[in-house]
Amino acid sequence: MxxxxxxxxxxxxxxxxxxxxxxxxxxxxxxxxxxxxxxxxxxxxxxxxxxxxxxxxxxxxxxxxxxxxxxxxxxxxxxxxxxxxxxxxxxxxxxxxxxxxxxxxxxxxxxxxxxxxxxxxxxxxxxxxxxxxxxRPPEPFPQLTPRERDVLGLMSRGRTNEHIADVLVLSVKTVRNVVSGIFPKLGVTTRAQAVAAARDAGVDGAEASAP
The missing domain is CATH 3.40.50.2300 (Response regulator)
Structure with missing residues (x-):
């Protein structure tokens, strides 16, 4: 050499x-x-x-x-x-x-x-x-909490609030409150708009694990 x-x-x-x-x-x-x-x-x-x-x-x-x-x-x-x-x-x-x-x-x-x-x-x-x-691509929706991101991911797969509550071991009321908190952070007013925003951002919607 x-x-x-x-x-x-x-x-x-x-x-x-x-x-x-x-x-x-x-x-x-x-x-x-x-x-x-x-x-x-x-x-x-x-x-x-x-x-x-x-x-x-x-x-x-x-x-x-x-x-x-x-x-x-x-x-x-x-x-x-x-x-x-x-x-x-x-x-x-x-x-x-x-x-x-x-x-x-x-x-x-x-x-x-x-x-x-x-x-x-x-x-x-x-x-x-x-x-x-x-x-490494930036985390989508950094304004969301980890719990809100879990809920949004399940929403993007078409899961109902009841199903999300079962998966995350939460009450349905708590899930509704989380969903309501997600809307203003994403600048949307409906569940369909939130799901569309999640899919556009590449949220994979994988099943979240129960805590």
Missing amino acids: RVLLCDDHPVYRDGLRALFDELGVEVVAEAASGEEAVMLVAACEPDIVVMDLSMPGMGGVEATRRIVAEHPLVRVLALTMVDEPATMLAALRAGASGYLLKGAGHAEIQAALDAVESGGMTIAPEVAQGLRAGL
């Missing part, structure tokens, strides 16, 4: 070089900027570029884009302090095959290099978790 290191901090590059020596990874060149990395890839033909993203001048994302466009067989592993999902997406769109944080342990870095070299992809778990949270 032939690796080019790109990071504007010499001390950090020294640490990575020492680690790669232990792992049996050949460091063919070091770059202190995106511009230098682009130039050295053509001269050194590495298998992988380990790329910092935050550097003066040409940033790591743009350098990644140029390297992948000009050398499709070269893989780029972003190794950065930035844990924002938006930055990760920008790097991946630019062509990076992996995204690790600089706090990663030796075993995690080695696993990432192996995955990238074999054509796979690796993403720091911390960043992936943030990305999943950002992609």
Whole structure:
């Protein structure tokens, strides 16, 4: 495995070089900027570029884009302090095959290099978790209480107040009161309108569990 290191901090590059020596990874060149990395890839033909993203001048994302466009067989592993999902997406769109944080342990870095070299992809778990949270659709009708959401879900399945009362172990009067409280929160005046709003919002109407 032939690796080019790109990071504007010499001390950090020294640490990575020492680690790669232990792992049996050949460091063919070091770059202190995106511009230098682009130039050295053509001269050194590495298998992988380990790329910092935050550097003066040409940033790591743009350098990644140029390297992948000009050398499709070269893989780029972003190794950065930035844990924002938006930055990760920008790097991946630019062509990076992996995204690790600089706090990663030796075993995690080695696993990432192996995955990238074999054509796979690796993403720091911390960043992936943030990305999943950002992609998760918002809860419909956040203004409703959990009990009101349960009742609305059963209403959307066409259940009567009596059936809802049985399922939720409530009195029919309590269910009627909950239904009445739902209407103004949804901006509707009838049960049919409430059901239509629930279905439009993607409320699945799964059977609620009794408390």
